[in-house]
Amino acid sequence: MLDPNSRYVSRLTRDTMALILAGGRGSRLHELTDWRAKPALHFGGKFRIVDFPLSNCVNSGIRRIGVLTQYKAHSLIRHLIRGWSHFKKEHGEYVEILPASQRYSPNWYQGTADAIYQNLDIIQAEAPKYVMVLSGDHVYQMDYGSMLAYHVENGADLTVSCIEVPIQEAAGAFGVMTVDDNNRIVRFDEKPKNPTELSDQPGYTLASMGNYIFNREYLFEQLRKDADNPDSENDFGKNIIPSIIEKDNVLAYRFRDHETGVASYWRDVGTLDSFWEANMELVSPDPALNLYNHDWPIWTYQTQLPPAKFVFNDDGRRGHAVDSMVSGGCIVSGGSVQQSLLFSDVHVHSYTDIQESVILPSVEIHRNAKIKRAIIDASCVIPDGMVIGYDHEHDRARGFRVTPKGVVVVTREMLGQKPGIKPDVSET
Numbered sequence: 001m002l003d004p005n006s007r008y009v010s011r012l013t014r015d016t017m018a019l020i021l022a023g024g025r026g027s028r029l030h031e032l033t034d035w036r037a038k039p040a041l042h043f044g045g046k047f048r049i050v051d052f053p054l055s056n057c058v059n060s061g062i063r064r065i066g067v068l069t070q071y072k073a074h075s076l077i078r079h080l081i082r083g084w085s086h087f088k089k090e091h092g093e094y095v096e097i098l099p100a101s102q103r104y105s106p107n108w109y110q111g112t113a114d115a116i117y118q119n120l121d122i123i124q125a126e127a128p129k130y131v132m133v134l135s136g137d138h139v140y141q142m143d144y145g146s147m148l149a150y151h152v153e154n155g156a157d158l159t160v161s162c163i164e165v166p167i168q169e170a171a172g173a174f175g176v177m178t179v180d181d182n183n184r185i186v187r188f189d190e191k192p193k194n195p196t197e198l199s200d201q202p203g204y205t206l207a208s209m210g211n212y213i214f215n216r217e218y219l220f221e222q223l224r225k226d227a228d229n230p231d232s233e234n235d236f237g238k239n240i241i242p243s244i245i246e247k248d249n250v251l252a253y254r255f256r257d258h259e260t261g262v263a264s265y266w267r268d269v270g271t272l273d274s275f276w277e278a279n280m281e282l283v284s285p286d287p288a289l290n291l292y293n294h295d296w297p298i299w300t301y302q303t304q305l306p307p308a309k310f311v312f313n314d315d316g317r318r319g320h321a322v323d324s325m326v327s328g329g330c331i332v333s334g335g336s337v338q339q340s341l342l343f344s345d346v347h348v349h350s351y352t353d354i355q356e357s358v359i360l361p362s363v364e365i366h367r368n369a370k371i372k373r374a375i376i377d378a379s380c381v382i383p384d385g386m387v388i389g390y391d392h393e394h395d396r397a398r399g400f401r402v403t404p405k406g407v408v409v410v411t412r413e414m415l416g417q418k419p420g421i422k423p424d425v426s427e428t
Contacts, residue, residue, distance in 0.1 A: 055141075158213070190242075283325055308327065333347070357375070
């Protein structure tokens, strides 16, 4: 990782504007995104997914940031206002919300490229040298200064961040690149069924992380051409990148650990199973994602809550959590929590047993409940004695969703409860 105090990197980051694409629903997350955009989804005990690219920007020294919103953006916008509105424009720093506003057409954002095109006047007014376009729905910690230096030193028109992933994971899920020996992109396939295998890593392919660096004027030129093309879907991966790789200098930047040379941590939590797995990874003794790194903090907004509390120490009624993460405001009252994440303000009552589960904010779990391999959505109230995750046929019969890997998803609607009982805490 480049030294963030380096004058060269600092100059590059000061000349950069970041635009975070945060308008997507994330339909493969099903009921978890019925009331919120995917970037607003809770993650890691106390964060939102959008906090990761935002924190990466701030930690990298990029302080001019726009967040583009569209689908069910209320909780996302509220989070951004509460947690990210302290930057001062007069100091050359800001996090601004850029909702779909039909600035250049009568349509809402039609694709990733159109979302940027609809804000061309805002980018022009800021006059950055480089424009970084970031996906708002991935979890990772990345120094964008290193990628910027790579982009400038190699004279790239466009640089695409990418990572090596197993072919079976990439198939039908990610944009895939084929590169030459100089990491110049010679082919770009959007979510192919049979991704191109890397010659130096059998079984792996090079997947796009959805992060791009453009030289400003070059970006404007390509966006205008794309907007004038009636056959375009106005998407970077589907349209713009395939149209420019033959004639322009389009490079792949491999996201790797600078010390080990292996692929760094990056997760697309775009399915219920991947969301559950990424959260569960955090409770291991040595997780790949280090949320305790004081040199690279993940910033967020959180309600002011008291410390977590564990009460009762009787045989059969002992409040405890093992191999778990427990956030502020939680009370574990004579219940057992194992290999699980309790988000803020969760109350676990006596004789309850929770295993391998992700419990989102403001959930109340009453006595004698048993929960295993589940995702419990925000503000759910689990009744006395309810058993979840032990009999999937019974789970389905009650209207719960069971994922292909056997994770049970429970929402308030499935329980016959109205959404939101503590909006100032759970915030959907």
